[in-house]
Amino acid sequence: MSLQMVRPGGVAPLLKAEHVSLEFGAVRATHDVSFDVYQGDRFVLLGPSGCGKSSLLKAAAGFIRPASGSISINGAPVTGPGPDRIVVFQEFDQLPPWKSVKENVMFPLLTAQRLPRREAEARARHWIAKVGLSGFEDAYPHTLSGGMKQRVAIARALAMQPQVLLMDEPFAALDALTRRNMQEELGRLWEELRFTLLFVTHSIEEALVVGNRILLLSPHPGRVRAELNSHQFGLDSAGSAEFQAASQRIHQLLFESPAAPAHAAPMHAASPYVAAAHPAPTPEAWSAAR
Amino acid sequence: MSLILDPPIRQEFEHALSAPPAAAASRARPASSLPQRAWRQAWLRKTVILFLLAAVWEVAARWTANDLLLPGFWQTAQAFAGGIASGELLERTGASLAVLLQGYAVGVLAAFALTALAASTQLGRDLLATLTAMFNPLPAIALLPLALLWFGLGRASLIFVIVHAVLWPLALGAYSGFQSVPETLRMAGRNYGLGGLRLVLHILVPAALPSILSGLKIGWAFAWRTLIAAELVFGTTSGKGGLGWYIFQNRNELYTDKVFAGLAAVILIGLLVENTIFRPLERLTVHRWGMQR
Numbered sequence: 001m002s003l004q005m006v007r008p009g010g011v012a013p014l015l016k017a018e019h020v021s022l023e024f025g026a027v028r029a030t031h032d033v034s035f036d037v038y039q040g041d042r043f044v045l046l047g048p049s050g051c052g053k054s055s056l057l058k059a060a061a062g063f064i065r066p067a068s069g070s071i072s073i074n075g076a077p078v079t080g081p082g083p084d085r086i087v088v089f090q091e092f093d094q095l096p097p098w099k100s101v102k103e104n105v106m107f108p109l110l111t112a113q114r115l116p117r118r119e120a121e122a123r124a125r126h127w128i129a130k131v132g133l134s135g136f137e138d139a140y141p142h143t144l145s146g147g148m149k150q151r152v153a154i155a156r157a158l159a160m161q162p163q164v165l166l167m168d169e170p171f172a173a174l175d176a177l178t179r180r181n182m183q184e185e186l187g188r189l190w191e192e193l194r195f196t197l198l199f200v201t202h203s204i205e206e207a208l209v210v211g212n213r214i215l216l217l218s219p220h221p222g223r224v225r226a227e228l229n230s231h232q233f234g235l236d237s238a239g240s241a242e243f244q245a246a247s248q249r250i251h252q253l254l255f256e257s258p259a260a261p262a263h264a265a266p267m268h269a270a271s272p273y274v275a276a277a278h279p280a281p282t283p284e285a286w287s288a289a290r
Numbered sequence: 291m292s293l294i295l296d297p298p299i300r301q302e303f304e305h306a307l308s309a310p311p312a313a314a315a316s317r318a319r320p321a322s323s324l325p326q327r328a329w330r331q332a333w334l335r336k337t338v339i340l341f342l343l344a345a346v347w348e349v350a351a352r353w354t355a356n357d358l359l360l361p362g363f364w365q366t367a368q369a370f371a372g373g374i375a376s377g378e379l380l381e382r383t384g385a386s387l388a389v390l391l392q393g394y395a396v397g398v399l400a401a402f403a404l405t406a407l408a409a410s411t412q413l414g415r416d417l418l419a420t421l422t423a424m425f426n427p428l429p430a431i432a433l434l435p436l437a438l439l440w441f442g443l444g445r446a447s448l449i450f451v452i453v454h455a456v457l458w459p460l461a462l463g464a465y466s467g468f469q470s471v472p473e474t475l476r477m478a479g480r481n482y483g484l485g486g487l488r489l490v491l492h493i494l495v496p497a498a499l500p501s502i503l504s505g506l507k508i509g510w511a512f513a514w515r516t517l518i519a520a521e522l523v524f525g526t527t528s529g530k531g532g533l534g535w536y537i538f539q540n541r542n543e544l545y546t547d548k549v550f551a552g553l554a555a556v557i558l559i560g561l562l563v564e565n566t567i568f569r570p571l572e573r574l575t576v577h578r579w580g581m582q583r
Contacts, residue, residue, distance in 0.1 A: 081483070087477065094475060096475060096478075098499070098579045111482050140579055142581075
């Protein structure tokens with residue numbers, strides 16, 4: 001198998017993060033992170049806790065303002081939250097409990113897009129069916145299982161047809177069987193709709209399965225460690241040797257001490273997946289830069 | 291030589307799943323006797339409690355045998371019926387309720403204005419925190435002399451103290467409800483471009499409804515207490531007195547059974563409001579949404 005290693009020429013990225021540093025008080029969450037998300041990408045931010053991946057997603061959503069650097073959508077800088085970037089959160093309480101499934105999906109259509117009620121209802125029914133919840137339109141969230149609640153959140157997000165769908169560890173609070181199911185379904189929905197997805201996870205397997213491109217972040221503060229391709233993997237390839245190797249490599253990139261890059265370097269050269277690898281600075285270099 | 295394995299290795303098996311049994315409802319619940327079913331009715335249980343209390347009261351009254359100190363349940367019921375029949379009790383209750391509802395409505399509106407302000411601006415938050423810290427511990431009745439000075443001997447003074455009694459606990463309850471709204475829910479709301487008052491109305495108010503409802507209930511109770519106390523302490527403040535005045539007057543004339551009838555009217559209205567307004571409201575909202583048990 002040979003891969004074409006071309007930068008998409010002529011096509012401008014849909015979402016562009018340039019030298020983004022995020023700070024919470026005196027704590028630096030991410031340092032100088034840049035990445036490009038193209039139309040139709042399933043772009044995954046992957047890293048251990050403390051690498052600022054969720055914060056980066058919230059910055060893209062407009063909830064956090066970068067201390068320096070910028071994030072733009074179609075060239076327009078992100079200045080605040082907006083319905084062109086809908087977030088699916090990890091927490092189940094993202095669904096207002098006082099709204100039924102149907103009302104939950106209709107809610108942003110009515111408030112943000114100001115659709116007429118009838119049209120919003122038709123669209124809501126369509127998307128509820130798409131995520132396999134037909135028959136539960138009038139159920140209240142507290143009567144649903146965790147997986148069903150996340151399906152509602154996904155239906156609600158997709159119904160808005162956002163420019164970018166932002167998912168913040170959407171399946172992390174689900175049990176392993178349901179999680180696998182949801183990953184499969186997300187893949188199916190993407191095959192059909194080709195939306196643009198920015199997906200945050202701390203699971204290497206999930207990143208490989210869900211994403212077509214993975215941004216690896218190192219913690220404290222979050223810095224770009226590598227950007228890899230993973231479009232060749234799906235749930236069916238989860239057991240394959242190639243998958244195991246990719247997973248192994250990501251593990252090494254994330255947890256191997258940056259002081260010993262000699263060991264990791266040949267892997268980069270040999271690997272077909274690496275498009276750009278930024279070796280993280282050594283601790284000494286880092287404190288000097290600060 | 292035989293090897294005994296512990297735990298034993300057992301045969302594997304697979305089953306083709308049979309169709310699930312029809313809906314659980316079709317399976318008849320074990321028949322329960324009439325008393326058992328009746329006991330499941332909350333209103334019946336509560337009525338039984340009320341009857342028991344009335345019986346204890348009646349026994350205590352018979353044992354004391356002093357109508358001036360403790361008239362019995364039956365005597366009070368007669369005085370109550372008499373008060374209703376003569377129209378006096380109804381008139382006094384009506385007068386009290388009219389003042390009460392006006393004060394309550396103004397207090398609720400003021401509380402919502404204050405909490406909406408607090409939910410959307412930093413200055414509003416500081417204002418609410420300072421004002422509630424100052425005025426919530428201040429008994430409304432202590433303001434009545436001042437109110438009489440400002441607004442004269444009339445309805446306005448009563449409404450002023452009722453507003454004071456309702457406003458602070460309700461504002462405090464509603465605001466603490468707003469503060470405990472999950473961050474994710476707020477972010478979801480902001481994600482759809484909601485902000486300021488729209489975020490308050492679409493997200494914060496319904497999400498804080500359990501706290502708001504309990505604030506409304508507390509406010510209602512405080513309003514009653516304040517009104518009755520105001521009428522008791524200062525007698526009639528306007529031409530026609532309310533229930534407090536009725537109690538006060540009858541105590542002066544040693545009609546203790548009528549005093550009890552007046553108190554019973556306050557209690558009955560409390561029960562009525564709880565069971566016909568607040569309870570159904572909770573059932574329709576926070577219980578149905580699973581926000582409260």
